[in-house]
Amino acid sequence: MKAGKLRFAKPNKYWVESSHKRYVPCAGDTVLGIVVDSKADNFLVDIKGPTLAFLPVLAFEGGTRRNIPKFEMGTLLYARVVMANTGMNPELACMDATGKAAEFGPLKDGYMFESTTGLSRMLLKSPPCPLLETLGKKLAFEIAVGLNGRVWVNASSPSIIILVANSIMKSESLSPVQQKIMVDNLLQRVQ
Amino acid sequence: MEEKREDGRSATQLRPLSCTRSVLNRAHGSASFSQGETKILAAVYEPKAGTKKNENPEKACIEVIWKPKSGQIGKAEKEYEMILKRTLQNICILNVHPNTTTTIIIQVVNDDGSLLPCAINPACSALVDAGIPLKYLAVLCIGSQQARRTEYEGTGLFMEVGEKIKNGVITSVTHGVMTVSGTRTRRNQAAV
Numbered sequence: 001m002k003a004g005k006l007r008f009a010k011p012n013k014y015w016v017e018s019s020h021k022r023y024v025p026c027a028g029d030t031v032l033g034i035v036v037d038s039k040a041d042n043f044l045v046d047i048k049g050p051t052l053a054f055l056p057v058l059a060f061e062g063g064t065r066r067n068i069p070k071f072e073m074g075t076l077l078y079a080r081v082v083m084a085n086t087g088m089n090p091e092l093a094c095m096d097a098t099g100k101a102a103e104f105g106p107l108k109d110g111y112m113f114e115s116t117t118g119l120s121r122m123l124l125k126s127p128p129c130p131l132l133e134t135l136g137k138k139l140a141f142e143i144a145v146g147l148n149g150r151v152w153v154n155a156s157s158p159s160i161i162i163l164v165a166n167s168i169m170k171s172e173s174l175s176p177v178q179q180k181i182m183v184d185n186l187l188q189r190v191q
Numbered sequence: 192m193e194e195k196r197e198d199g200r201s202a203t204q205l206r207p208l209s210c211t212r213s214v215l216n217r218a219h220g221s222a223s224f225s226q227g228e229t230k231i232l233a234a235v236y237e238p239k240a241g242t243k244k245n246e247n248p249e250k251a252c253i254e255v256i257w258k259p260k261s262g263q264i265g266k267a268e269k270e271y272e273m274i275l276k277r278t279l280q281n282i283c284i285l286n287v288h289p290n291t292t293t294t295i296i297i298q299v300v301n302d303d304g305s306l307l308p309c310a311i312n313p314a315c316s317a318l319v320d321a322g323i324p325l326k327y328l329a330v331l332c333i334g335s336q337q338a339r340r341t342e343y344e345g346t347g348l349f350m351e352v353g354e355k356i357k358n359g360v361i362t363s364v365t366h367g368v369m370t371v372s373g374t375r376t377r378r379n380q381a382a383v
Contacts, residue, residue: 002322020322021219022237050238050291087289 019118019172023048023148025084030104032112032146033092035075043071045079048114048148051089055079059093061101069106076107076152078144107144110154111161117149119172130176134183135164138191163190210312212320220321224313228303233313235321238291250285252292255314260299271297271307275314282315284324293323 004018023031025047033045033053042054055077057068071077077094084090094104122129123145128136135141141155141164151168155161167186171179200206206227215221218234225231238251255272257264279295295317297310318325 002324003319018322020320022322050288051240086287 017118017121019116019121021114021116021149022050023117025049025053025081025090025148027081027084029081029084029147031079031081031092031148032107032144032150032152033077033079033148035071035073035077037073038071045077045092047081047090047092047146048150049090053081053090053092055092055094059095060105061095061099071106076112078104078107078146078152080104103144107152107154110142110152111165112150112152113165113169115149115151115169116172117147119168120145120147120149120151123151123168129179131167131171131179131183134180134187135167138187139164159190163187210316212316218317218321220317220319220323222313222316222320223300224309224316225301226305226309228301229305229309230300231306231310231313232298232300233310233317234296234298235314235317235323236294236296237321238288238293238323240291248290251283251288251290253279253283254292254294255279256294256296257310258296258298260302271310274307275310278311279314279318282325283318284326287324 220235
């Protein structure tokens with residue numbers, strides 16, 4: 001039982017949505033994890049949950065015993081949670097359900113910061129939230145959002161990365177209209 | 192019997208209360224609670240893997256750290272930690288994350304009496320702020336009987352989720368001397 005906002009979707013769906021700094025692993029989520037250790041059969045990945053997650057060494061597209069990827073400690077990965085049961089460590093995979101790579105894998109360069117789970121969900125909404133739309137019209141950048149409260153931003157110059165990261169962090173409690181106004185102000189100050 | 196206390200309050204009057212959530216940036220949940228001059232800050236850190244040696248690995252374990260305003264940690268602080276730990280263990284749903292430890296840190300910012308009742312409230316609010324699943328919300332109720340010069344501080348169940356308001360007492364700390372019937376009347380009065 002968690003505290004949160006009561007949401008309603010027609011015709012008869014009610015649910016409680018809460019936003020926290022913790023993440024509770026759930027099967028089917030896409031998360032950003034950091035490699036903590038590597039064992040013989042799997043990598044130990046930290047996904048901001050109560051326990052570390054296992055990423056099997058063969059869970060990559062075209063993965064065999066001969067071409068095992070080597071990740072150093074601290075590598076940022078974009079992965080999918082395959083299995084998450086209480087009491088067991090969650091299992092990840094760097095490929096989607098059909099076995100294709102589909103953008104999963106290590107993320108190079110860029111900047112990663114932590115946010116709340118509610119903010120991650122808002123960034124992943126479709127149609128896209130006004131914040132990302134307004135930023136995307138003027139700037140060129142790439143982001144990866146993990147449902148565990150981690151966001152990765154990459155762009156050609158550090159100032160763009162900082163601008164995008166700051167605007168995302170500030171937009172948590174703002175309504176869509178306020179987000180658009182805030183982003184317009186930030187962009188005006190830069191250009 | 193309305194005796195006035197030192198600061199002009201009557202026997203049944205509380206000091207002004209105020210509570211703020213999410214005060215700390217890095218903690219997973221935090222709350223600050225003040226009752227008059229007494230101010231207490233509580234911070235909660237998420238379930239971390241592993242329990243302590245004597246604890247049941249099938250359940251989550253709760254660890255309470257009490258930091259006094261000044262001075263070293265002594266027996267009184269350990270007692271507060273133990274009382275808070277038992278109370279909070281009754282509120283939290285422990286089966287959700289087995290074999291993990293949730294850490295709650297209580298920092299006394301200002302001490303003007305009634306520390307323990309004042310600490311239950313921010314601890315509970317910080318747990319809600321962090322999203323730890325709870326069975327009930329715990330609130331404190333203080334009773335005192337001026338005539339016999341005893342004080343009775345208790346924490347009670349305020350609300351059972353999903354059912355109507357039903358009162359029950361989780362923890363009670365008593366100082367002084369009372370007869371058994373006196374204790375019962377105090378408890379019934381507090382439950383109302």
